[in-house]
Amino acid sequence: MEFISQPWPWYVAGPMIAIVLLLMNYFGRGFGVSTNLETFCTIGGAGKASDYFKKDWKEQKWSLFFVAGIILGGYLSSHYLMPTENIAINPETASELAELGFANAGQSYLPAEIFSTENIFSMKGFAILIGAGFMIGFGARYAGGCTSGHAITGLSSLQISSLLAVIGFFIGGLLMTWFLIPLIY
Amino acid sequence: MKNIRFLVIGSLFGIILSKSEVVSWYRIYEMFKFQSFHMFGIIGSAVLISMVFMQLFEKGKIKNHKGEKITTKEKKKGLIRTLVGGTIFGLGWALAGACPGPMFVLVGHGITTILIVILGATIGAFVYGLLSDKLPN
Numbered sequence: 001m002e003f004i005s006q007p008w009p010w011y012v013a014g015p016m017i018a019i020v021l022l023l024m025n026y027f028g029r030g031f032g033v034s035t036n037l038e039t040f041c042t043i044g045g046a047g048k049a050s051d052y053f054k055k056d057w058k059e060q061k062w063s064l065f066f067v068a069g070i071i072l073g074g075y076l077s078s079h080y081l082m083p084t085e086n087i088a089i090n091p092e093t094a095s096e097l098a099e100l101g102f103a104n105a106g107q108s109y110l111p112a113e114i115f116s117t118e119n120i121f122s123m124k125g126f127a128i129l130i131g132a133g134f135m136i137g138f139g140a141r142y143a144g145g146c147t148s149g150h151a152i153t154g155l156s157s158l159q160i161s162s163l164l165a166v167i168g169f170f171i172g173g174l175l176m177t178w179f180l181i182p183l184i185y
Numbered sequence: 186m187k188n189i190r191f192l193v194i195g196s197l198f199g200i201i202l203s204k205s206e207v208v209s210w211y212r213i214y215e216m217f218k219f220q221s222f223h224m225f226g227i228i229g230s231a232v233l234i235s236m237v238f239m240q241l242f243e244k245g246k247i248k249n250h251k252g253e254k255i256t257t258k259e260k261k262k263g264l265i266r267t268l269v270g271g272t273i274f275g276l277g278w279a280l281a282g283a284c285p286g287p288m289f290v291l292v293g294h295g296i297t298t299i300l301i302v303i304l305g306a307t308i309g310a311f312v313y314g315l316l317s318d319k320l321p322n
Contacts, residue, residue, distance in 0.1 A: 010223050013205030014230025020198045021235050025242065025255045027190055033285040037310035044307075052314035065191040067289050072192065073199015074208070074293020081204060089211045090220040097214070109209040110282070110291070115298045129298055132281035133288075133305020134312075139274025140285060141313040142320065144261040146274065147284040151228055154260050156235030161260040161267050168271015169278060170217075176279035177217035184280075 004081050007088075021152060029062055032149035034140035036060070036067050085109055100185045113185070128184070135172075143168060199290045208290045210282025217279050263322035277306075 008016075021031040038053065039060040046053035089106040097105040102113050119125025140146040143165045145154060151169065154162020202208050205227060216224035241247040242255035249255050260267075278284050281302050283291060288306065291299040313320075 007206050008201070008204040010205070010226030011230060013201055013207065014227045015234050016201045017198070017227065017231040018234035018238060020194060020201070021231075022238050022247070023194045023197075024191075025238070025257075026247070026249055027194075028249050028251065028253075029191070030258055033289070034306075034310075037285070037307050038314060040307045041311045041314060046311055046314060049311075050315050050317075052317050053311075062188050062191045065188040066195040066198075069192040069195020069197075070199040070202075070286060070289040071195075071293040073196035073201075074203055074290035075199075075295075076196065076293070077200050077203030077290075078294040081200065087206055087209050087211050089215050093211070093215045093218060093220045096218070097211075106211055109206070109211075109294070110296065111210055114210065114282075115296055117297050119298055120301060126301065128280065129301040130305035130308075132277045133302035133307075134309040135273050135277030136281060136283075136285065136288070136302070137277075137306030137309025137311075138313045139270050139272070139277055139309070140306075141270070141310045143267050143270030143274055146286075147228075147278075148286055150260065150271075152231050152235055153257065155232045157239045157257045158236075159260050161262050164264065164267035165260075165271040165274075168268045168273075169275040171268075172272040172275020172277075173213075173217045173279040174275075175272075176276045177214060180276070181214075181280070 005083050017152065018156075021156075024066075029066075030149070031153050032063075032145055033067065033070070034137070034146040034149060036063055037137050038141060039064065100182060102185070139172070198286065199293060202287055202290045203294070208283065208287040208294070213279060213282040265321045277309075 024031045039057050042053045042055050042057045085108045087106045087109060094105040102111050114128060119129060143150065145165065150162040150165040155166060206212050207227060212224055215221040245254050247255065288299055288303055
């Protein structure tokens with residue numbers, strides 16, 4: 001049962017993500033996640049604030065089911081398919097993170113320094129969580145998609161807009177990782 | 186209820202992202218540090234194989250469940266929109282170590298704090314909607 005006990009290598013995960021794209025298209029829908037954030041706004045009554053959100057959210061029901069499935073998949077994995085939480089990260093990465101003050105890098109999926117529950121109650125911790133989220137939501141909708149919509153769907157259908165967006169993803173990601181995270185921590 | 190099929194496909198996606206550790210903050214950090222091939226391998230092979238599928242859709246070799254040709258929606262065009270929007274997204278992606286798919290996977294893992302990230306992302310989408318006709322393309 002290595003399939004359950006061991007993490008999946010890239011050459012298993014990458015092709016399987018392509019199969020997810022295939023299945024979505026087979027059933028008449030595109031592969032993308034971030035549009036759901038707009039659907040949440042519409043359901044929450046954002047149509048009162050802007051015509052942009054005056055849409056029939058029921059047309060996006062299929063996508064909400066997709067998101068519910070993603071959550072369910074995470075639940076099933078963490079309960080039945082992930083016997084260990086260790087991530088075999090590059091030792092160099094781990095020691096660099098230790099210098100920044102991230103203890104125990106790779107011993108769990110997420111660093112406690114960002115994701116432990118106490119962070120909700122500290123100014124800095126909360127600002128990081130909500131600020132990171134804001135940039136993800138605003139940026140994805142402005143760019144017209146996220147990793148699934150732009151990087152996977154857009155690049156594979158050879159769209160220039162998606163190539164530009166992915167270049168943007170990396171400009172932002174590199175700035176954050178190389179310059180801003182060392183300033184924040 | 187035919188939407189159940191999307192629940193099932195979503196679960197598969199959630200399991201893939203969990204088992205391949207894409208949902209780990211460390212994997213994203215490592216990717217942007219170029220200290221591991223893992224994420225590049227995943228995204229790269231997903232794109233290459235999807236490219237083959239896209240060609241088969243285009244040529245009509247693979248049709249949808251109704252037997253119709255599969256078409257891909259064209260993305261909104263615009264140099265500023267894609268580059269600036271993309272950069273803002275990248276800043277958030279690297280800080281939270283999660284993009285929208287993994288964000289929801291982590292809810293399933295029982296991570297309470299990710300709900301704050303999702304709240305932030307929803308507010309971000311809301312602010313984008315408010316400004317959408319004022320922002321440059």
